[in-house]
Structure formats: structure tokens, C-alpha cells
Amino acid sequence: MTDPEDREQQADMTRRLLYHLNAPVAEYCRLRGVLPAPGAVRVAIRAGDDEHRRDFLYEIPHDTVSPYHVPGLLRTVLTGPQLYSSSDVSEVMGMTLIRLRPEEITPDPEPEQGRALTAVHALAAPGDDEDPFLIGFLMHGDGLLRLYVRRPDRPGILGADIRLTATPATALLASLPSLVGEEQYRRPAPDDPHCDLLVDLTNW
Structure with missing residues (x-):
């Protein structure tokens, strides 16, 4: 399913996102998982409070952003309005899958x-x-x-x-x-x- 370079990137991304199991990525947005995909990593986020929550899966291509900048990229996406084309949105495992284009997004600085x-x-x-x-x-x-x-x-x-x-x-x-x-x-x-x-x- 994935080549060695993909696996290396996915492992690095997983290590960098572990912190967010205890700290929100953004307000009312919690990390649910980091999933491997060919040429990309998918980050599962639960957004909203206990009564009104939705699960999203953000797909980030490996060759467009370093693992270090991924948390900032997610903060930008989760804290401001974003427009996505219908070809970038689908559903996987009961979650809304959104394919991000990191080259078009300015990552928030790391806190x-x-x-x-x-x-x-x-x-x-x-x-x-x-x-x-x-x-x-x-x-x-x-x-x-x-x-x-x-x-x-x-x-x-x-x-x-x-x-x-x-x-x-x-x-x-x-x-x-x-x-x-x-x-x-x-x-x-x-x-x-x-x-x-x-x-x-x-x-x-």
C-alpha cells in the first residue's frame, strides 16, 4: 500500500502529532488518529462539543509540506473558513474526507x-x-x-x-x-x- 518513503513520512507525522492527544489542535478540535495513505497522511479530527460533533479526515500529500508544519496547517484549516471543491471532499469510514492543498494554505505559527x-x-x-x-x-x-x-x-x-x-x-x-x-x-x-x-x- 505504501512505499518506504511514505512509511518514513507517516511515522514522523505520527510522532509529531502525538502531543495533540492531550492538547486540542484548535478550540473544540481533538486529534482522533493518524492514518497512512499512498503518498499522503490522513489526520482524523473530531470537531465540536459533545452534543454537536463531526469527524473529519484531512489528507495531506507528503511532497508539499514537512511534518513539522502540519500542526500549523491544521490550525489554519480548523480556525478559519475554507472553501473546497467537490472533488476534494468525500467520505471514508464514516468521516468527511477533505484533501488539502498545503501550497495554498499559510500555516499558523507553532504556539x-x-x-x-x-x-x-x-x-x-x-x-x-x-x-x-x-x-x-x-x-x-x-x-x-x-x-x-x-x-x-x-x-x-x-x-x-x-x-x-x-x-x-x-x-x-x-x-x-x-x-x-x-x-x-x-x-x-x-x-x-x-x-x-x-x-x-x-x-x-
């Missing part, structure tokens, strides 16, 4: 909580329980995230401040284990009893 979740997930690698790098986090200030980390070669806890930008700071997150060891970014942490030093990476 701060979603950006923080992306950063924390990237650093909280499974299998690191015996010698974890990330041991805590705090959202604070204007779009700032403090990551509490420890290095196996040094005692103590470091608080690393990063800025939650609109796009994922993948290069920063990948470099974080080495950046926290650089003296130029370190400063005392007199107001935070949860770490021994602060590492300021807000302008990195």
Missing part, C-alpha cells in the same frame, strides 16, 4: 508550548536514563526556555537558556552538549537555586 515540546523531545533521548543529559526545563520570560542539563565529565547542573524561535533550532539543539562546555557562554546563577551555572545561548 510557544509546541516549540518547547519540540526542543525538549529532541534532547530527551530514550535510553539515556542512567546518564541523562536533560534533567529539567522551565518556560520563562518572553519566548525563552531554560534547559537543565548535566555533563558526565563535570559535576553540577547547568541551566541553558535558548530562545523559542518560530522554526526549530535543530543546529543549536544538536550542538548543545558541546556548547554548554564553552566558558564564553557561562555566567553565575544567583537567582536560580536549581542550577550551579547559567549558559546563555539566546543569541546563538
Whole structure:
């Protein structure tokens, strides 16, 4: 039914949407599932309150949008009026299927909580329980995230401040284990009893 590239995209999409099992995608809109389809992924959404609800299945082609932008794409579709041609609407498994054209939709920016979740997930690698790098986090200030980390070669806890930008700071997150060891970014942490030093990476 699907080729290896499709399966890889669908797995990535599933991981990115898991958060919305607990948090609404948009007001009164809950994630119900992520379904594989050839060349696309289908996202099942229940819209409305308990008395007036409908189930929708939004089909998103793989080659038009990255998995990172899918939640924003869905927020745009779910929070504003949209027009669809009859060829883009059908029914599958009792749900209204809507085939989206992502190139015609401007995704809503990721909320701060979603950006923080992306950063924390990237650093909280499974299998690191015996010698974890990330041991805590705090959202604070204007779009700032403090990551509490420890290095196996040094005692103590470091608080690393990063800025939650609109796009994922993948290069920063990948470099974080080495950046926290650089003296130029370190400063005392007199107001935070949860770490021994602060590492300021807000302008990195």
C-alpha cells in the first residue's frame, strides 16, 4: 500500500502529532488518529462539543509540506473558513474526507508550548536514563526556555537558556552538549537555586 518513503513520512507525522492527544489542535478540535495513505497522511479530527460533533479526515500529500508544519496547517484549516471543491471532499469510514492543498494554505505559527515540546523531545533521548543529559526545563520570560542539563565529565547542573524561535533550532539543539562546555557562554546563577551555572545561548 505504501512505499518506504511514505512509511518514513507517516511515522514522523505520527510522532509529531502525538502531543495533540492531550492538547486540542484548535478550540473544540481533538486529534482522533493518524492514518497512512499512498503518498499522503490522513489526520482524523473530531470537531465540536459533545452534543454537536463531526469527524473529519484531512489528507495531506507528503511532497508539499514537512511534518513539522502540519500542526500549523491544521490550525489554519480548523480556525478559519475554507472553501473546497467537490472533488476534494468525500467520505471514508464514516468521516468527511477533505484533501488539502498545503501550497495554498499559510500555516499558523507553532504556539510557544509546541516549540518547547519540540526542543525538549529532541534532547530527551530514550535510553539515556542512567546518564541523562536533560534533567529539567522551565518556560520563562518572553519566548525563552531554560534547559537543565548535566555533563558526565563535570559535576553540577547547568541551566541553558535558548530562545523559542518560530522554526526549530535543530543546529543549536544538536550542538548543545558541546556548547554548554564553552566558558564564553557561562555566567553565575544567583537567582536560580536549581542550577550551579547559567549558559546563555539566546543569541546563538
